[in-house]
Amino acid sequence: MAVPKRKMSRSNTRHRRAQWRASTPQLTPCPCPRKEMVVPHRACPHCGLYRGRQVVEQP
Template sequence: MAVPKRKMSRSNTRHRRAQWKATPVQLVPCQNRACRQPKPQHVACPTCGQYDGRQVVEPA
């Protein structure tokens, strides 16, 4: 197993970690024509409770 020969400096560690960026959640309009609220992709709409044209959860 590979083992580092020297400890990585704090500067190099922070420089490497500076590239770890989280991507924002993509919001799309709900497919329900009456709703059209923005919602995360591939998730049931929290406003109307529909997913792929079907009622899957009770609306909040």
């Protein structure tokens, strides 16, 4: 098992952690007439459409 030979400095640790930032999700317009923005490969929470067919029952 690999074990670090020396303690990592604060500067190096913080420099590495700076890359952990969260990215905003990519959004695409829903094909329904309302054109709501939705996350790709998910059913639209507004109309229930996924790839052109109804997959979620809307009340």
